[in-house]
Amino acid sequence: MSVGPDLPVLFRRLHPDVEPPVYAHPGDAGADLRCREAFTLAPGERRLVGTGLAIALPDGYAAFVHPRSGLAARSGVTVVNAPGTVDAGYRGEIRVCLLNTDPRQPVAFAAGDRIAQLVVQQVSRVRFVAADELPDSVRGFGGHGSTGGTSGG
Template sequence: MIVKVVNKSKHSLPQYATGLSAGMDIRANLSQPVVLNPLERKLIPTGLFIELPEGYEAQMRPRSGLALKHGITLLNTPGTIDADYRGEIGIILVNLSNEPFTIQDGERICQMVVASHAKVEWQPVEVLDETERGAGGFGHTGKK
């Protein structure tokens, strides 16, 4: 798939870390380091602007290493970049740890997965088909 991209950052384009990676690392594009205090959230610029084809979205997801080692994650995860959005991609990071964390320019702050999606056309009905699960909600399937 070809995706048009404008890179106004100081860094190379996002890339896959391995041949079978689903996500590409996204880097912070900062003029100076940003400190995230405990429970603080900030919008971090990337310098990236993309043009996705119709029927696709870019999902912004946390990096497991930042989450495990430092408690840094995305506040709205996955964040969705719609195909008609043309602004700069910004990443809302939050610090869920008890220690301040400094984000450096060029640091890998999240990963982006490009995924297809379907458009829904609603069909109003009076009754839904039965299933084995039925209306069972949260925790319905129990522990295994």
């Protein structure tokens, strides 16, 4: 079932051989981002990796750079600041801060390898209003780990 027409997002190739973000399958939320040059991540190393692309998002939208689940599962490579945020007004190169979490194995990438996913979402601007007290909620003050989730708590 189609929700409506695709949102047009202008992109610019900053390097001639760079491919635009592409959805691997119909219905995918994230479009694959590729690296523009070959590199190797040593165990525990992080690196800011260029995609060779710049985009122009419409006002009211942002793009979020997420790790690729297969890359994380196979090689332990993730996005350090996941998700990275690309604001509507940013026109520079989309770069991805990758981290090799494997303690022993380096991971090699060739130019054009898929390194992350780009998810574009509509976002709201808000006006923060100071208050002496906040209204009650079901969750209340429960924070990190307050709902359990492991056999230990």
